[in-house]
Amino acid sequence: MEVGPIPDRYPMSLLMEGGYRQRRLKNVQDSGTAILFKQSLTGGTKLTRDSCIREKKPFIMLDGTQISVERAVKAVVRFIVENEIQTMNVAGPRASGWAEGYAFALAVVQ
Numbered sequence: 001m002e003v004g005p006i007p008d009r010y011p012m013s014l015l016m017e018g019g020y021r022q023r024r025l026k027n028v029q030d031s032g033t034a035i036l037f038k039q040s041l042t043g044g045t046k047l048t049r050d051s052c053i054r055e056k057k058p059f060i061m062l063d064g065t066q067i068s069v070e071r072a073v074k075a076v077v078r079f080i081v082e083n084e085i086q087t088m089n090v091a092g093p094r095a096s097g098w099a100e101g102y103a104f105a106l107a108v109v110q
Contacts, residue, residue, distance in 0.1 A: 032085035033059040034076050036092040036105050048091040058083040064104040072108045
């Protein structure tokens with residue numbers, strides 16, 4: 001899903017002003033970021049990575065075409081533990097850019 005309401009099970013704070021770029025920056029600043037992607041970084045996914053670097057915030061990049069769900073889960077867990085992550089931001093291309101990405105991300109996060 002690319003747009004729509006976010007289920008109540010995800011605690012969040014509403015950003016009263018700003019658009020996509022401000023939300024992306026706030027998510028990066030307040031969390032560790034798992035970047036799930038397909039072959040190369042493009043668009044907002046690349047901007048998220050660049051924001052992590054600029055803000056000196058921890059991130060992990062996982063190419064869903066090169067890693068199994070099981071290995072991705074282990075890598076994310078290790079990332080969380082090693083960086084003492086309390087809040088996790090998960091970033092990646094829109095469904096229109098990687099149809100299989102939602103299933104991959106859901107499997108990793110679950």
